[in-house]
Amino acid sequence: MPQENGAQKRATATAEPVREYQRLRSPEVMKVVERVADYQITAMAAGLNPIKTGEGYPNPKGWVQAALFIGLTELADRSANLRYKQLILQRGEANQWKLAARKYFADDQAIGQSYLWASRNGAGEVAASEVKAEFDAILSKPSTVALEFTGHREGTGFEALGCQSRWCWSDALFMAPPAWFELSRQTGDPKYAEFAKKEFWAATEYLFDNSENLYFRDSRFFERRDAAGRKVFWSRGVGWAFAGLARMIDRLPEGDADRARMIVLFQRMAGKLKAIQKSDGYWAPSLLANGPNTPAESSGTGFYTYGLAWGISRGFLDRGTYEASARKGWAALLRAVHPDGKLGYVQPVSDRPDEVSYDDTQLYGVGAFLLAGTAIAEL
Template sequence: MNFKLILLSLVLISTISAAGCNNIVKTGQAAKSEQSDIQRSALDIGERVAQWQIEHLENFDYLEPRYRKGTAEPRNWIQATFYIGLTRWTETVNDSALLRHISEVAESVDYKFRTKRDRHADDHAIGQTYLWLTEQTGDPRTYGFVQQEFDRILANPSNVDLELIEVEPKVWGYEGPCQDRWCWADALFMAPRTWLKLTNITGEDKYFEFADSEFWATADYLFSDEYGLFFRDSRYFESQSDNGKPVFWSRGNGWVFAALPLIIDDLPSDHPSRDRYIALYKKNAAGLQAIQNPNGYWPASLLDPNKVKTPEMSGTAFITFGLAWGVNNGILRDEKYNQSVLKGWQAIEKAIAKNGRVNYVQQVGKSPDPVKKEDTQLYGVGAVLLAASEMTKWAN
């Protein structure tokens, strides 16, 4: 071959290779930049919403009067959900000031539950924070009361039916007698992980053996294989929205879908139920991913986006957290889940005010209800903190 032609060929090959390498480098840099932007956004939002809420723990005038008393109780499920999110965030950023704040609040109530409803899952939620403090500090004071109460329940476990039937006269704080067990979707976020953490700390299997059995009794009862979604409770099995759609509540599903990663993370790797929790998680993830709104939010009524047309943050943040966890841990590998997480996170970004206030949080309830932009609540902040914690790890 002519020497000049050989030389020209080599030059062309070199040029094409260099261009290809440059394109690869540019693509890699763009991807790295995108990931860094997401991580920076997560760190910024987590810091702002945590700070705003901590600064507003002494005065709840920004809430409607009917919600103020329940919100102000640090042992109630409303604050408990905030602290579950805050403990995850504190671990993520390794913030000693936040750890100190959590410790002081828990100590101020002597690491106790509210005991007026001694079996109610909502009142066991704060135990997750006490037991998290045990893990962080090794202080045995943090779990003594929890163990005492759970031993009492184990000595006389309830066997009521899981059907939620309202009775008269109503018992304070109960929708129906079945709430002596975990007969509604929210309960699967509130209580089982407290029992699991107690087993992990004490080494006594009896606590999570009980919780594992109760969890699956409820999950098998409330989960719809047809839709991949959870009914809130038995009253919704045949319910239809105004538009003739089955009623699946966004936050109700968010409660369970956020609980599953938290439980799986705390389960020993060889636990016999681990695969079963992951299988349920995947089914729920598929059902939820398929019904995300184009704007990134999940509608308050999951199968009827026209029921409540405004954004809703508590369900959206819980679901975004759950999906991001699945992607980050290699459990959800399909690209559609990546895109859902990114859309969900962008929706969260839009709902956070500059000062860190979380907007569009449906108020306390049990079904899809109207939402206003100025509506906020501590459980919505907890959900955003869970999502922010997971998005700091985001990398496709």
């Protein structure tokens, strides 16, 4: 069989096969979700590095792997295959249930979400103990630095991290707050949730653009414009925040005033995201630069598909208004899956819109895909 060239692959990924927007049965969805998960698990076991630059394999406690394991928790909740639960438990044991080194850095807290899941699914209190200890240490000496974006120096304390000792970039809203809310839910102590609410609203007041209903990635982008004069909203950066909101709302009790505010914010974002989705089902790497010739990108699209499907299932989004958008996103994601289960079109590690190809993959993109697929399966 002749091999597709790059242009043919891109055409396949960005075509608009209307039939794929029709409802798929849950088992059909879960079958492809497990195929993508299984490819990534096997690739990890083999040491197949998604980074082609010669750098080391992603840190087993760091955010790149954490995003994958967060997706795996949703798959483990729904799959009859126990390997996903076993993998999460074994990773936690191998990590000794410790977070990564920089306790104040949201990215280094993300793996704690899988530990807290494990504590409710067979690992017991030991799985949550290190998360609690680290969060207690933060509460004893919280960072109060300004949210203007700065780089960080060598070191693990908030003095070295600068603004990144708080949630001054949109990615942080996925990485950290759900763990804080979940810890309050598990311990019954509201102090973790109260801290997360305060920091979340501070970040939102600073980063959220009320005219566009989207989050800037960080303060460096407030005045940045592309060649056509458009604001720059990075797809994955906004996706982190949108998916993070869903995971926060799920961990707050009904009747909580902040939960109600978060739902309104989520709905505002959903309306904007529906309006700017491309006709091929993807969202563009730079969200407002969404012309027909912009590249496919699967990590941001995964987070939006997840959020829209989740919102419909929870009753926060109207099915008649949003279901087609969610299913278009899922159809686009299916076209990014290679025959062997590898997920393509994942923009490499970055903090802004960039080039992406059919062969680009990353663990966090698979995490977004697992979130999307498990949510679509419940529609």
